[in-house]
Amino acid sequence: MSINWDLYNKRLNLHGSTQRDRLTKEFKIAKESKASSNPSCKTVKVNGIDKQVFIVAKSDKxxxxxxxxxxxxxxxxxxxxxxxxxxxxxTELSLDDDVYVSGTIQQCNYTLPFQLNTSDIIQEPCIISDNQTTVGQDQNKIITVPDTLKHILIQYNSNTVQLQKGKRIFIDKQVENPSVYEVTKIDRITHMVGEHGLLELTCEEGQVTEKDRSDLLIADYVSVLPTPPVSDLCEITYSGFPEIKVGTSKTFTAVFKDESGNVLTDVMPIWNVIVPNGYESYVSFSEDGMKLIVTVASEFDLIGQTITIKLSNVDNPDGITLDVKVVSLF
Structure with a gap:
């Protein structure tokens, strides 16, 4: 009976071409197949995605x-x-990942709130540590004096990459007088592996200012940008100055915009013309779409008087007003 060497080699190399490759593959298969019965197997979220991992205690609790x-x-x-x-x-990642990937996790002890030039408040979990300095000895005892520095390990991502030296942040609980700090140094090298890793921020304690919101633990608070008043969303345009000569007509045009400044063409203007008492018969007006045409008769007593034009619409009953002065023809 002849041996089918091709089939033999195919089966032999199914899990690798060398004994080391085969042992590695078999280890991975056994690890996955027996995971559910292993008490160290946990379901966690890795960057927000559910994953099964092995978690084992280290000597550092x-x-x-x-x-x-x-x-x-x-x-x-x-x-x-x-x-x-x-x-x-x-916080640590093994470089030997031929058989399996492994690393070290450390529990975050603070969630850092901060803003990036908008009213949005960002919350980043991080690890805070104090810095202490030994300054000498007193009767054979080392004197350790805590200084005003704190160190932060925080994930390097699209938000934290925007943190710069001089950034002020609160590192404290929500108490009556929480402590605020200023970032004085950013280490973007030591805890990085390629494009992934941790930033180490060195922060020095500072003073609370009027711009800070201690109740929110946000330094240099950026408030919600106010919605522009509705009256700012409509305007009256015209040629020249806000004046009209006796014996002539002048056209005023309504312009409506949305919050982004885009001109709206489907809004119906509501015009109201207020004429000084006693001169109502000398001023007339007509509407043509978005336009208002005001005509002033040749009545010289009108010179110096003010005609008030109000523009509004159904959604903006307050609208805006424009004072138009009647001037001489020459």
Whole structure:
């Protein structure tokens, strides 16, 4: 009986061309198939997406090792992990990922609120640590004096990349006089692996100012941009100055805009012309679409008088007004 060497080699190389490759593949298959019975297998959110991972305690009780169950999943330095109703960050990543990917997660102890030149408030989970300085000895005892610095490890992303030196932030609970800090240094290298990782911010304690909202823990608060008054969304256009000569006519045009400044063409104008008492018979007007034509008779006593034109519409009953002065023909 002859041996089918092609079939033999095909089966032999099914999980790799070398013994090392085959052992690695078999380990990955066994890890995935037995994951559900492993007490270290947890379902967590990695950057907001549900994933199955192995989580094992480390000697440092504030940190855990983490590894994806599925060999096709990966981890990146700085990934946000949500587990046990808390936020964690991947602070270390093993460079040896031939067999499996592994890293270290550390629980976040603060959520940093801040703004980026808009009224939107951004919330970023982060790790805060104090900085202490040893300044000398007193009777063989080291004197450790805490200074006013704090360090922040925070995920590098589209929001945090916009943080700059000089940025003021609150690092405190919502108390009567919370502490505010200024970013004095940004390390964008030490905790990065390629385009993924953590920023390390060094912050020095500062003073609260009138621009701060201590109740929101937002320094240099940017308020919600006010909606422009409805009266600002319509205007009256005309040629020259807001005046009309006796014995002539002048055309005024209504312009309506939306909040973005786009001209609206489907709004019906409502005009109201107010003439000084006693001169009503000398002033007439007519409407033509968006236009108002005002005609003043040749009555010299009208010179110096003011005609008030009001423009409004159904959605904007207050509208706007324009005072038009009657002037001499010459």
């Amino acid at each position: 504030t940190k855990f090792s983490i590894s994806p169950v599925n060999s096709s999943d990966t981890l990146q330095m700085g990934d946000k992990i949500f587990w046990k109703n808390a936020d964690w960050l991947i």
